[in-house]
Amino acid sequence: MKIVYEIERLSTNGGIEHILTDRINYMAEKWGWDITIIILLEEDENTYYHLSEKVNIIRLGIKSSGLLMCAQALWKLNKTVKELQPDIYVTFQTIGALSCLLRTHKTKTIYEAHGTRSCMPHPLAMRIAERFADAIVVLSSSHAKDYPKAKFLAIIPNFTLISPKRLPDYQSRTVMAAGRICYEKNFERLEALWKKVQTRNPDWQLKIHHNTQDIVSAYLESSILVMTSRFEAQPMVLIEAMTCGLPVIAFDCPHGPRDIIEDGKTGFLIPYDDDDMFIEKLIYLMEHPNIREQMGKAAKKSVKRFEVNDIMQKWKKLYLSIV
Numbered sequence: 001m002k003i004v005y006e007i008e009r010l011s012t013n014g015g016i017e018h019i020l021t022d023r024i025n026y027m028a029e030k031w032g033w034d035i036t037i038i039i040l041l042e043e044d045e046n047t048y049y050h051l052s053e054k055v056n057i058i059r060l061g062i063k064s065s066g067l068l069m070c071a072q073a074l075w076k077l078n079k080t081v082k083e084l085q086p087d088i089y090v091t092f093q094t095i096g097a098l099s100c101l102l103r104t105h106k107t108k109t110i111y112e113a114h115g116t117r118s119c120m121p122h123p124l125a126m127r128i129a130e131r132f133a134d135a136i137v138v139l140s141s142s143h144a145k146d147y148p149k150a151k152f153l154a155i156i157p158n159f160t161l162i163s164p165k166r167l168p169d170y171q172s173r174t175v176m177a178a179g180r181i182c183y184e185k186n187f188e189r190l191e192a193l194w195k196k197v198q199t200r201n202p203d204w205q206l207k208i209h210h211n212t213q214d215i216v217s218a219y220l221e222s223s224i225l226v227m228t229s230r231f232e233a234q235p236m237v238l239i240e241a242m243t244c245g246l247p248v249i250a251f252d253c254p255h256g257p258r259d260i261i262e263d264g265k266t267g268f269l270i271p272y273d274d275d276d277m278f279i280e281k282l283i284y285l286m287e288h289p290n291i292r293e294q295m296g297k298a299a300k301k302s303v304k305r306f307e308v309n310d311i312m313q314k315w316k317k318l319y320l321s322i323v
Contacts, residue, residue, distance in 0.1 A: 001319060002034040003027070004086040004107075006077060008093055010039055010047040013211060014180065015236050016092060016114050019158045021049040026312055028054040038080055040073050040095060070095060078104045087323050097125035100132040108322045110135045113143060116231045116254045135322055139234040142255040154318050157259075159311040160239050160303075167245040167300075168220045170293040173201075175282070176222040178209040178237045183230065189275075190228040196279055201286050219244035223292050224285050228278075232256030242266060242303045247295035249282055266299035 005024060010017050020037075027033045029052055036056040042063045051057070060076045062069055073095050081089050082105045089107040091099055092114060100109055111133035113126070126146075130136060135152040138144050144155050175194075179185040187208055194206045209218050219225070225241035227250035235256045238248055242260070248267035250257040263269040268281040285292050 001027075001031075001088070001323075002036075002084075002086040003088045003090060003319065004036045004038060004081055004084055006038045006040065006089070006091045006096055006099070008040045008095065009043045010037070010049075010051070011043040013048045015158075015233075017047075018049055018236060020092075021047065021051055022159070022161055022308075023312070023315065024055050025050070025052040026308065027315075028052050030312075031316070034086075036084060036086070038077065040077075041069075070098060074099055074102050078102075081105045081107055088319055094122045094125045097122075097129035101128045108134045110137060110318075110322065112137045113147065114139065114233050116143070116146075116233055116256075135318070137318070140255065140259040142259055143233070152322075154314075156314045156318065157306060157311060158234050158236060158239070159306045159308040160236065160243055161308055162216050162240055162243055164216055164220060164244045166220065168223055168296065170223050170289050170296060172221060172223040173204045173286075174207055174222040175204060175224045175226055175286070176207045176209060176218060176241075177226050177228070178212075178215065178218070178241075179227075179229070181210055184232070186228045186230045190226060193228070193275060193279055193282075197282055197286070200283060204286055215240065216244060219246055222246060223289070223296075224249065224282070226250070226282065227257065229253050229257075234259065239303050239306050242296075242299035243306075245296040245300040247285060247292050247299055249278065249285070251278065260303070262298075262302060266295055266302050 024035045028035045038058045040060050040062050042061045062072050077099050086107055090110045092112050100111055111129040113136055130147050130150050136147045136150040137154045137156055139157050141155060144153055147153055177190055212218060219241050225246045225248045231254045233256055238260045241248055248261060251272045252258055252269050253272055257269055261267045261269045270278045
């Protein structure tokens, strides 16, 4: 099987970059498939996440922006895919959506919808992908409802490769959060909430991890993970934290957290506009270490459904059915 992926960049530590790297490494290493990744934009030659030497990289080196960037990217993408003649072409993001419409090659094209459609900055691009891609892949049944007109729709969640050797220290007085500094993650709201929480528990600390290569250690040194995002697709931070055995608290934003958290069992899912409840549940976990441990162990069991081999078999089934 020969597959070509397209992505804007791989030098950053975003969720799409992370899961894509893990997936293509798996296919190249475990299955021996011929995998090429096309990187559109000029960037640092290093990738943030480790990329297998068995994966081929083509850098288009596009420097412009706006409409000129789109035109250059689409022309070069079509030319490159025609030259490579893969069995399947997989694409993401806004340029990828446009490439579904303006492709001049005949390769079967899959569009991966990693974002929440109602929160995407370019809704027209999502309509184009829905209509012109040969298949749309979404992360959960919640997202599947966003693409009723897709020619073919597959639901395949992300997976995590982390495998912690121990449980976290449930006596730790550290609450953690993680993610990029951006509008989506809404850390300003978390910091405002924390000021109210800390007045009652001054011996606790909040640590926000924006960029670390050793996220597992950060999870294991904490006893609670919190998330205050405005919107999420399928937040890997929640899955990773729960894999490490942490109880989690998150606002019920569109759509990711509700597909992962079992409210009251593996953590707390808080109505999006209810700051008081968020504070109440966080303080409750902070003051009850036995509940932290109980929920954390339940969380660890619940995310076994995101095990890599099971998820990758779903991808194999999709690829073989599309060709």
